[in-house]
């Protein structure tokens with residue numbers, strides 16, 4: 001999907017007649033702490049990397065990720081963001097019947113449609129906290145050859161127990177399950193939930209975006225890991241130099257300093273937990289905003305008495321961008337999503353939302 005994501009700061013700035021930097025973007029789900037400190041220095045010190053071709057298969061970056069997760073590098077591919085994998089998987093795996101657990105990130109469906117596949121959906125509902133039903137999903141998965149699951153899910157924030165996925169993997173050995181763990185590093189003890197090290201499942205692929213947790217969406221980096229046979233099929237579609245030189249240097253540097261990763265995750269998680277607790281307490285004072293219980297720094301909320309568009313427009317007047325979720329399949333005009341930031345910004349959002357909801 002080229003349009004329809006969060007983060008369209010430019011359009012809002014143009015509409016308000018202000019500079020793009022004056023817009024507070026709470027519509028994109030990035031680490032509120034920003035990138036780890038060392039990344040800027042690494043880029044500055046390695047700017048000469050743009051003067052030559054990088055490794056064609058980004059192999060050093062693959063090795064770094066594999067070393068960190070203690071997995072075989074042959075079962076990992078580096079990508080120009082996970083987006084490249086999402087749009088390549090239906091073609092590379094020659095999928096015909098795709099199932100998507102929704103409501104979820106729209107690009108899985110868009111990727112299918114790009115390859116002339118109309119996906120089927122299993123849609124969880126608000127009343128059940130958007131938690132999917134294993135038996136119902138399993139019934140539909142039996143007729144699929146490829147299943148997309150986002151864990152934790154964007155935009156609901158719902159975190160699935162690993163047993164939910166491993167049960168499906170065991171019951172449907174011929175179905176390829178793609179589990180998108182792009183937001184998992186934000187979750188406490190996510191190492192116990194991640195399937196990257198799940199081992200011998202021959203039908204599991206895991207997507208890991210570097211964009212979200214390290215707040216570097218502009219560098220375009222991510223990984224696909226898992227079942228060797230499926231990985232080989234995707235590798236056949238790889239193009240040389242598909243990860244740019246600076247991106248390769250930055251990701252290599254991150255994994256060359258593994259001792260700094262866990263503390264960065266911990267600080268991020270503690271920061272998000274604190275801000276989320278503050279916001280959820282604060283919002284109890286507003287009427288008409290019902291947050292979905294989730295495990296992420298972004299919050300999906302249902303509007304009781306308003307539709308999303310005027311609320312987003314009203315909040316936009318305060319130069320804050322939040323996500324109207326009306327175009328997520330399985331949601332409707334009653335849902336908005338926002339990503340929390342630092343306390344001062346969250347206070348601005350709370351005030352702005354309170355105003356919008358009393359209009």
Ligand SMILES: Cc1ncc(COP(=O)(O)O)c(C=O)c1O
Pocket residue numbers: 080081082083084105150154180182208209210211212217220221222
């Ligand atoms: C669930 C999910 N997966 C993948 C992506 C794509 O991220 P990237 O291509 O930067 O890795 C996004 C972006 O918003 C996302 O929300």
